[in-house]
Amino acid sequence: MNNELLFQQIQKKRSFLCVGLDTDIQRVPKNLLNAADPVLAFNRKIIDATADYTVAYKPNIAFYESLGWKGWHTLEKTVEYLKSKYPEIFLIADAKRGDIGNTSDLYARAFFEKLDFDAVTVAPYMGEDSVKPFMNYTEKWVVLLALTSNEGAADFQYLKNEESGDQLFESVLKTSQNWGTPENMMYVVGATKAEKLKEIRQIVPDHFLLVPGVGAQGGSLQEVAKNGMNSHCGLLVNSSRGIIYASGEKDFAKKAGEAAKAVQQEMELLLKEKGL
Numbered sequence: 618m619n620n621e622l623l624f625q626q627i628q629k630k631r632s633f634l635c636v637g638l639d640t641d642i643q644r645v646p647k648n649l650l651n652a653a654d655p656v657l658a659f660n661r662k663i664i665d666a667t668a669d670y671t672v673a674y675k676p677n678i679a680f681y682e683s684l685g686w687k688g689w690h691t692l693e694k695t696v697e698y699l700k701s702k703y704p705e706i707f708l709i710a711d712a713k714r715g716d717i718g719n720t721s722d723l724y725a726r727a728f729f730e731k732l733d734f735d736a737v738t739v740a741p742y743m744g745e746d747s748v749k750p751f752m753n754y755t756e757k758w759v760v761l762l763a764l765t766s767n768e769g770a771a772d773f774q775y776l777k778n779e780e781s782g783d784q785l786f787e788s789v790l791k792t793s794q795n796w797g798t799p800e801n802m803m804y805v806v807g808a809t810k811a812e813k814l815k816e817i818r819q820i821v822p823d824h825f826l827l828v829p830g831v832g833a834q835g836g837s838l839q840e841v842a843k844n845g846m847n848s849h850c851g852l853l854v855n856s857s858r859g860i861i862y863a864s865g866e867k868d869f870a871k872k873a874g875e876a877a878k879a880v881q882q883e884m885e886l887l888l889k890e891k892g893l
């Protein structure tokens with residue numbers, strides 16, 4: 618899916634929500650634990666309840682890998698379900714990969730060929746040759762970590778380069794935008810760092826930003842939209858726990874649908890305010 622199609626989906630659904638499928642087997646409601654694959658059963662119900670309100674899903678790969686080969690199988694089945702039932706949905710593998718070239722090649726093959734994700738999150742730390750192999754898939758997207766939502770982001774990402782005066786996250790944005798285009802690269806910026814979005818938009822005015830950190834981490838959707846939205850929206854705002862665990866009981870899917878709808882309604886107003 619290219620960014621024009623993504624924007625069309627945002628306009629059609631009046632939403633720039635990305636639902637995070639961070640499905641923790643410990644939090645799957647009891648009534649699903651007898652299913653052959655409880656995580657898959659949970660994901661399907663969450664997807665069906667939220668699909669009207671979201672333009673993207675983002676399974677965090679850790680939740681699947683931690684279950685061994687069975688988890689990988691569940692991830693495959695979740696992707697298959699989404700691709701067959703909701704082909705217009707944008708699918709992001711939150712894997713935070715990146716390694717020397719031949720290894721990145723295989724990470725890219727895993728997420729883009731074996732699993733048919735549209736996008737994968739990549740860490741920029743190892744530089745251009747670790748990111749390029751993902752870019753060889755011309756129809757796919759790299760989502761590069763720029764300024765993350767966690768507290769530890771301050772350990773390195775705010776460090777200033779004495780010569781340029783740029784903080785590390787600014788250097789990441791400035792250098793890496795030559796590795797791809799706004800057609801095949803996005804950046805992760807945490808909603809908890811929304812005060813930085815104005816300066817980030819000065820550096821990357823046209824790129825989509827994947828913004829985790831609203832909901833459970835307390836970031837403000839209003840502030841993200843105010844500082845980060847561009848003329849094509851340019852935002853995918855992720856919420857995982859705030860939606861998929863809206864209830865831990867039998868009514869979990871209904872409550873997840875309601876939580877997603879509430880976020881979508883807020884987003885609709887924000888799009889309208891921006892004239893989109």
Ligand SMILES: O=c1ccn([C@@H]2O[C@H](COP(=O)(O)O)[C@@H](O)[C@H]2O)c(=O)[nH]1
Pocket residue numbers: 637639677711764765766767805806807829830831832833834855856857858859
């Ligand atoms: O900077 C980052 C990068 C990735 N994430 C991921 O997003 C979700 C957030 O989950 P919530 O439950 O909505 O807090 C999760 O998969 C993180 O690994 C992030 O939070 N911050």
